[in-house]
Amino acid sequence: MYAATLQHIKPGDWLTLLLGSIFVVLLTLRLWSGDLADKAIIRSGGKIFSVVPLSRDQQIEVRGPLGISIIAIQNRKARIASDPSPRQYCVRQGWLQQAGEIALCLPNQVSIELVGSKKKYDSLSY
Numbered sequence: 199m200y201a202a203t204l205q206h207i208k209p210g211d212w213l214t215l216l217l218g219s220i221f222v223v224l225l226t227l228r229l230w231s232g233d234l235a236d237k238a239i240i241r242s243g244g245k246i247f248s249v250v251p252l253s254r255d256q257q258i259e260v261r262g263p264l265g266i267s268i269i270a271i272q273n274r275k276a277r278i279a280s281d282p283s284p285r286q287y288c289v290r291q292g293w294l295q296q297a298g299e300i301a302l303c304l305p306n307q308v309s310i311e312l313v314g315s316k317k318k319y320d321s322l323s324y
Contacts, residue, residue: 235297235312238276240269243307252276252312262306269310281306 240247242260250258250271257279258269265282275293281303288303297314 233297233314234274234295235276235299235314237313238269238271239311239313241309241311247308260308262303262308264306267303267306267308269308276310276312277301278303278308278310281308 235252238250238252240250240258240260242262247260248258250256252271252274255272256270258271260267260269262282267281267288268279270277270279275295277291277293278288278301281289283303283305285305288301288308291301294301294310294312297312300309300311302309
C-alpha cells in the first residue's frame, strides 16, 4: 500500500514538499534564534551589581553570601568562572553568548544575564 501511495505523487508535489520543508526550517531558525549579546547584567542578591559591555575582556569579582564569584568575559562571551557554591552548576554551564541566556548561582545569589537588541524566543514571551 505504501508503494502505491508513492506512485501517485508527481514531480511537482515533491517540489512543493521540498520548498515547504525549506521554508519551515528557515522560519524556525529565524524566529527561535537570538541575537548575539551586547552587554551582561550581573546581579548579586537580586539587585543589579553591574552592567558591562562584552566588547572588553575582563574578570569581575562579585561578592555573595557564600563568598566571591568570578565572572569572566572573553571574546564577546561570558561565564561564571568560579563560585563557592557546593554543586558548581553555574560554573559547569559554560560560556554564554546569545541574548537571553542566563547563568544562576542560587546558593551564592549571583547571576549573569546577556542582553542584546533581541531576546531569544521562549514560550513565556509569546
